[in-house]
Amino acid sequence: MKELRVRIFRFNPEAEDHPHYQHYQVRANDGARVLHVLQAISDEMDPTLSFRYCCGSGQCGSCAVRVNGQAVLACMEEAKDSMTVEPLELPVIRDLVVHMEPYLEAIASLIPTGEFRMPTHEEVEAMKPLRSCIECLACVSVCPALKVTKFAGPTVMREDMRLAIDPRDHEDRVTASVADGLFTCTSCQACWKTCPKDIQIPGKAIEKLRALANREGLTLPRHQEVAKLIQDTGRSVTRTEPTLMEQVPEVIEPRGEVKGTVGFFVGCMYNQRLPKSALDALEVLKRNGIRVIIPREQVCCGSPLIRTGQVDFLDTIKSRNINCFTFRGLDVVMTMCAGCGSTLKHDYTTPFRIMDITEVLTRFGIEQPAPLAIKATYHDPCHLLRGQGIRDQPRELITKVVDLVEMPAICCGSGGGVKSGNPAEADALGELRRAEIEKTGAEVVITSCPFCEYHIAPHTDKPVKNICTILLEGYAEKDRKERPPA
Amino acid sequence: MLLCDAAHNKMHSDEEREAHVLVIGSGGAGVRAAIEASTYGETILVSKTLAGKGGCTTMAEGGYNAVLREQDSCDIHFEDTMNGGALLNDPALVRILVDEAPRRMEDLLRWGAVFDVTDCCEVAQRPFGGQRFARTCYAGDRTGHEMISTLIDRLHSTEVWVENEITIISLLKDGDRVNGAAGLDRQGNLRVILADSVVLATGGGTKIYDISTNSSSGTGDGYALGFRAGAELIDMEQIQFHPTGAVYPYDARGRLVTEAVRGEGGLLLNINHERFMDRYDPQRKELSTRDVVARAIATEIMEGRGTVNGGVYLDVTHLPRSQIETKLPIMLEQFLKFGVDIRDEPMEVAPTAHHIMGGLRITPQGETTVPGLFACGEVAGGVHGANRLGGNALADTQVFGRRAGDAAGRAPSLEKIADTMGIDAIQSRLRTFDQGDVQPSTVIRSLQVAMWEGAGIFRNAKDLEKTLGIIDHLSTLKMKAPARENLAGCCIAGNMLTTARLVVKGALLRKESRGAHVRRDISQAWDNRTSPYSHTYQSLEREGIEVRP
C-alpha cells in the first residue's frame, strides 16, 4: 500500500460554468494503475466522480484520459504520486467523460461488393496493423489539424486506408478520404506517438492514401508544383538569396583540434531560404572542433514528395543523396533540418549514420558559452521530438545560454504540405503557437527546424531563433567579456 | 421512448420511442441479434456502455470454433463439445451451434472481418484445448475485438437505433408477456422502451467473484432481470474458472493470461520449481482441460506451494525469444507494462472466474420460458453444459444471436401498453436509494470475497450455506445513491446479489461433481455418462434438478 496525492479535473457543464481541480489523497496498492486510483476515489471517497472504463486491460478503448498532459489509457498507465488527471481534449460531458460518439460514428463502414473475394495473406497482413485500433480517441484528441480545420481525424484516415486495401469493400475510399480532410494532416506524428496500440497512422495510412490519391490525380495543385520544382531543380523551394553552398567551401575545417568529421545534409530550406541559420551552425561547429563536409551533389531529401504521396521519382533522389556521402567515405551524416533528419532516418536505408546537429553537439561536447539574461521558450519541432525522439539534447544546449520556460509541444502547422496546400489551416495553427508563446512570457522563441523557424516567425512578435544562433550569441558575449578592455 | 424523471416520479413522454424489437447488450450476441431483427422492423439496441466497448466479446483473444475443412466434421465438433461439457449440454443446441458456426463465420467475413488466412486464402485455424481438430479461427490474439469491430461496422449500415450508456434495470410486462424494459441513462433519468419482443444479450457475470476475467459489465444483470421477470434459468452453478489469471498488480488480478501461453509450450511450476502437472495429469500435463488445470493450481496454492503473490509460475523463458514476440505479442506487451519481461522471467498466475455456462433456458429459437423474452450469448444456458470449450462462446454469440434476433423479429406486432405498475414499483425502489446508508461498492466487495471463498473452485454444502447467509444479509442492507447518477450502481449491486444467489443455490441443488462444479462433500458412484442428473433449474416458481429419464 502506498499513499498518492492526485489532482483531478472536475466539471459538470450542466451545473457549473467552469471546471475545477480537486485534490485527493488515495491509498493505492503496489502497481496500481490510474484507473484503480479513480475507482478507489469513487468507491471510498467520492462516488460522484465520473469516468469511463470497461475491460480494464487495454482492449476496449473506453478509458483514455490525460495524465500530466499525456493522453493514455487509464487502465494501463501506472498511477504516480502528484499526478494530474484530466479528460481528453474533446468536449466534456462530465468530469473525465468526453463525447466519443460523433467521432466514432465518423469512422467509415465497409460496403460489401456484389462479388465476394477473400483477402489474400498479403492483404490481411497489410490490414492487420490498421485493425488493432481500439477506438480510444487518444489520437483524435491530440491532432492539431482537427482543432482548426474540417478534418475527420487520424483514426478515420486509418480505417479509410484499411478499406482502400480491402477487396471486399465497394466504395472509393481515396476520394472519400480527400473529402474527410486527407490533405489537412501536418505529418506531426502526434497521433502515432500517443496511440496505445502504436499504430503508425501518418506513415501507414495518411501517406499511403496520399500516394493512392496521387495515382487518381487528386494531389493538390500546389503540391504538384512542389514536385515539379524538385524534379526540375532538385530543390523543393526557390532561392531568395545566395544559397549556403554558394557561400561556403565543400570542406570546412574547424579551428584548433579536430574532434570529428561529419557530412552535412543541408536540406532545401537551410540552403535556399535560411542560409543565415546554417552559417551560424557552421560557426558553432567550427568553434567546437567538428570538420564539416558538404557534398555539392546533394538534393532535396524527398520529404515533401513522401508526405504528399508523390513518390514516382523518389528512388532517383534517394540514391543520389546516399551516393554523394558514401563516395566521400563518411560514417556520420549530420542534418540540421528536423524534417530531413527524420526522412533520412526512417525513409532511407543508408550505409552511414544520421545524426541531428543537436545530437552531434551534445555527443562531442561543446565549449561553455556565456549565459545571457534572456527568458526563452523552445518550440519542439515535430520531426525532431516525435520523428527522431530528440527531446533532451536541444534543452541541454539551450540551457547553457538562456533561461528556458517550457510550453506544450504542439505542431506549428507548417508540415505535411499544409503550409503550401492549406495556408489558412497553417496560419490558424501558427496563431495557436502565438498564444502559447505569450503564456510563457518568453522574450525569444528558439527552435531547431527551418520550417518551424520560417512559419512561427510571422505568428509572434518575439524573435524566432535557431539553437545555433543562440549558442553563437552566447559565444559572442563570452568573447566580449574576455576581450581585454581597450 | 418515454423519459421519466426518477427523482420526481413523473413520466414525460417527450421522447417517446417504441420499437418492434428491443435488444439489450452490445456484445457479439446483442449486435448480431439486432442486425438480424432489423430486417423485420424497427429495432433499438441499448447498451450499458458505448456500443461495442462493453462486455467480454471485445476482450476475447483466442478464437472462434467452426468446422471449415473437409478433414474435420460437425459430428466431431459436436462430440468434442458434449464431452467437454460433461454431457450436461442440451444436445439440440449443440447441434445447431456446430452446424451453423461456419455460416456465421462466413457472415463475418462477408462484412469485412480481418481474420488470419493461410497462403491459400483460407481462414487459418489453431488447435485449442479439448478438441480433436484445429478448428479455432483467429485474428491474431484479438479475435473478439475484430468480431465486434466488424459487427458494429455492419450495425451502422442498418437502421438499428443505438442507445449508448443506458443501464437496463428491469424488464416490463404486459400480463405474462415481456413488452419492454426500463433503464437509467448517465444522468440517472429513467427511460422506458416498449417493444413487441425483447432480446436479452447482457453477457456473463463472473464479476460476482473477487477474482474475475470479466469486463466491468460482467455483473450478471441479465440473469437477474430474466429471473425477476419470471424466466427459468438452468445450471447456474456451472462457473468456469480459467486456470491462468494474472496475480499482479493486485488491482488487475484475474486478468486473463491466454491459454495460448501453454499452447506455445509454457510450463507450470510451483515455488519449488517443480512441474506439478506431472502429478495431476501425467499425459496432457499443462494442456489438460481447464477444469483440471485450475484445480491443480488451486491445490498447489492451498497446500502452501504457491508464490508470495498467491500464484504459481507460468514460465516461457525456455522458449526462443522470437517465438514469444511473434506468437504472444499482447501477453508480452501487457506484462511489460506491469514490469515483467516474460522473455526473462516467469509470469505468476492463479485461477480466475471466467465464464458462466448456465443461464436462461432457451429453445433453439432463443425463446426463454417467458413469452416475448428471448436470450442469446453468455446470458443463455444449455449450450456449453458443465464446461465450455475455448472458442465455442464466440461462435455461440453469432449462431444464437442471429437466431434470437430472427425469432424476435418474427414476433407479431402488438399494442404496446406501458406497465405502469411495474414502473411505479421501479420508482419506489429507486427512491429507497435516497435514504440508504451503505455504498454499493461496499456490498459488492463483501459479496465478491464471500463468493470466492464459499462458492469457488471447490465447494461443499456448509460453505455454500454460509455464503447464502452472507448474500441474504447483504440483501437486507439499504444501499445509498448520493446522486442520481449513482442509482444504476445500486441496481447493479442488487443484480449481482441475485445472480450470486442463483449460482449458490444451483451449487446446492447439484449434489454431484460435474464438469466445473466440484462438491468435495459428496462422493459419487457415477461419471458424466452415468450420472442420474441433468439440468438444475430455478425460477420464481420452482427450483430443482432434473433427473435423467
Ligand SMILES: Cc1cc2nc3c(=O)[nH]c(=O)nc-3n(C[C@H](O)[C@H](O)[C@H](O)COP(=O)(O)OP(=O)(O)OC[C@H]3O[C@@H](n4cnc5c(N)ncnc54)[C@H](O)[C@@H]3O)c2cc1C
Ligand atoms: C478475457 C476473456 C477472453 C475470452 N476469450 C474467448 C475466446 O477466445 N473464445 C471464446 O469463444 N470465448 C472467449 N471468451 C468468452 C466470450 O468472450 C464471451 O462468452 C462472449 O463474448 C459473450 O458475448 P455476449 O454478447 O453474450 O456478451 P458480452 O460481450 O459480455 O456483452 C454484453 C453486453 O451487454 C451489456 N449489458 C450488460 N448488462 C446490461 C444492462 N443492465 N443494461 C444494458 N446493457 C447491459 C454490456 O454493456 C455489453 O455490451 C472470453 C471471455 C473473456 C472474459
Ligand code: SF4
Ligand atoms: S500526423 Fe498530426 S496532423 Fe496528421 S493526423 Fe496525426 S496528429 Fe493529426
Ligand code: SF4
Ligand atoms: S489509432 Fe490508436 S490512439 Fe487512435 S483511436 Fe485507435 S487505438 Fe486509439
Ligand code: FES
Ligand atoms: S478500460 Fe478498456 S481500454 Fe482501458
